[in-house]
Amino acid sequence: MMYNILANKDMIEETIKNLEANGIKGIFVETGAQALEKIKELIPAGASVMNGSSKTLEKIGFVDYLKEDKHGWNNLHEGILAEKDPAKQALLRKQAVLSDYYLGSVHALSKTGEFIVASNSGSQLPHIVFTSPNLIFVVGAQKIVATIEEGLKRLQEYVIPLEDDRMMEKSNVHTYPSKVLIFKKEQPFMARKVTMIMVNKILGF
Numbered sequence: 005m006m007y008n009i010l011a012n013k014d015m016i017e018e019t020i021k022n023l024e025a026n027g028i029k030g031i032f033v034e035t036g037a038q039a040l041e042k043i044k045e046l047i048p049a050g051a052s053v054m055n056g057s058s059k060t061l062e063k064i065g066f067v068d069y070l071k072e073d074k075h076g077w078n079n080l081h082e083g084i085l086a087e088k089d090p091a092k093q094a095l096l097r098k099q100a101v102l103s104d105y106y107l108g109s110v111h112a113l114s115k116t117g118e119f120i121v122a123s124n125s126g127s128q129l130p131h132i133v134f135t136s137p138n139l140i141f142v143v144g145a146q147k148i149v150a151t152i153e154e155g156l157k158r159l160q161e162y163v164i165p166l167e168d169d170r171m172m173e174k175s176n177v178h179t180y181p182s183k184v185l186i187f188k189k190e191q192p193f194m195a196r197k198v199t200m201i202m203v204n205k206i207l208g209f
Contacts, residue, residue, distance in 0.1 A: 022117030036064030049076035112155030144207030
């Protein structure tokens, strides 16, 4: 099965409809530049921001924009990387789960309005599951699949091998999907805002 083909417009429209039914705002844009502009619109000055490691966020220019420090946000990731003491850095990572906004991507997005995020350490999962009141995901339209079961196959058959190759080349260590999150719905009583920005480009794995 091919996992790097862009979803068609009908599938994207159905995904947006079902995301909305599951308490998630769906937005479709044509380019990475438009996705970055949408992020700038969504995050107010003064907000604390944390982001997960993401080739998608790198590709659309978000990581470089964050480093420029012209946004007026409190960049928690920068503070973590600047801290060289391992114990203090670990504490900052734990404190960062209380960020106002968390940004990342997903490994598969089902047209039923559900998505999958896999992690080896699990460091980004508290944000996604509970702690951050605002979530923004940027997703290349090639990650949209018909069902959540197909999404799990995409993770196992496509994403993990590519991520393993990347990690071996970068750090000579293997990856492993130690924790796999299936996000089915955001309940209204949580009063959180979850936004899924789908881009009509192949981004990330």
